[in-house]
Amino acid sequence: MARLTIEQLRLRKARGEKLVLLTAYDYPFAHLLDEGAIDGILVGDSLAMVALGRDETSSVTMEEMLHHVKAVRRGVLRTWLIGDMPAAALDVAVEQTLEQAKRFCEAGCEAVKVEWRAGMDKTTAAIVKAGIAVMGHVGLTPQTAKQEGGFGLRGKDSEAAIRINEQAESVEQAGCCAIVVECVPDEVAKILSNRLTIPTIGIGSGPNCDGQILVTQDLLGLYERIKPRFAKRYAQMASITRKAIADYATEVRGGLFPAPEHTQPMPSEELAKLQQKLAQKS
Numbered sequence: 001m002a003r004l005t006i007e008q009l010r011l012r013k014a015r016g017e018k019l020v021l022l023t024a025y026d027y028p029f030a031h032l033l034d035e036g037a038i039d040g041i042l043v044g045d046s047l048a049m050v051a052l053g054r055d056e057t058s059s060v061t062m063e064e065m066l067h068h069v070k071a072v073r074r075g076v077l078r079t080w081l082i083g084d085m086p087a088a089a090l091d092v093a094v095e096q097t098l099e100q101a102k103r104f105c106e107a108g109c110e111a112v113k114v115e116w117r118a119g120m121d122k123t124t125a126a127i128v129k130a131g132i133a134v135m136g137h138v139g140l141t142p143q144t145a146k147q148e149g150g151f152g153l154r155g156k157d158s159e160a161a162i163r164i165n166e167q168a169e170s171v172e173q174a175g176c177c178a179i180v181v182e183c184v185p186d187e188v189a190k191i192l193s194n195r196l197t198i199p200t201i202g203i204g205s206g207p208n209c210d211g212q213i214l215v216t217q218d219l220l221g222l223y224e225r226i227k228p229r230f231a232k233r234y235a236q237m238a239s240i241t242r243k244a245i246a247d248y249a250t251e252v253r254g255g256l257f258p259a260p261e262h263t264q265p266m267p268s269e270e271l272a273k274l275q276q277k278l279a280q281k282s
């Protein structure tokens with residue numbers, strides 16, 4: 001599948017063709033996702049939780065994000081690559097945010113994602129003006145979730161839904177090429193998808209978005225600390241991994257691993273010479 005372009009994003013929405021995105025944080029998964037013919041790979045700031053073991057995303061640094069973007073880039077040949085701007089890069093002056101967006105591009109991203117909050121319209125317009133594609137993010141925005149009453153569904157009542165709609169409109173007006181809509185009721189996601197010309201990428205927002213994204217570790221059952229209600233586990237990789245580790249330990253302890261096929265012998269004449277030399281030394 002050819003790499004998705006910004007023009008194709010709107011075309012895919014117009015044709016009603018769903019966009020499929022997942023997250024990646026390292027080379028092996030990036031490589032597997034790239035082979036999987038999905039449309040986009042996000043190096044999300046969920047990195048902080050599912051790969052770095054923290055209990056929130058807002059403390060992840062630019063250096064940590066870029067370290068992982070570079071690893072993912074090495075595994076991605078075909079897929080559209082998006083980097084998630086961490087809070088540290090957004091809660092600063094517009095010029096500084098723009099500099100950080102450029103660093104994501106230098107590290108190999110084709111777009112950056114911005115969790116929406118006050119001031120993001122101006123910041124995004126400046127990034128877009130510099131020729132960098134931006135994906136907005138509304139609804140539940142994990143970087144500011146604590147200040148906004150915690151995690152959970154957003155836009156439950158009409159007032160809250162109107163505010164999300166206004167944010168989504170400002171995302172589109174600022175020049176974003178797509179928008180992540182996280183944890184809003186299905187009806188609200190449907191309204192946004194109908195009103196916006198840019199594609200909505202849902203997570204926890206029902207089937208009426210123009211595309212879907214999941215954290216890959218959730219899809220694979222690899223991150224067990226939190227299981228979001230909206231995330232479907234397509235595999236139980238944690239159980240498979242546990243079994244592999246237990247089998248390895250049993251085989252090492254039982255002398256079954258390494259077996260001859262995992263062992264590299266020395267040529268017998270070299271071994272004889274080695275033994276002779278050692279004998280002379282002692």
Ligand code: KIV
Pocket residue numbers: 023042043044045046047084180203213214215
């Ligand atoms: O950080 C992340 O992985 C995200 C997606 C879940 C949308 O923001």
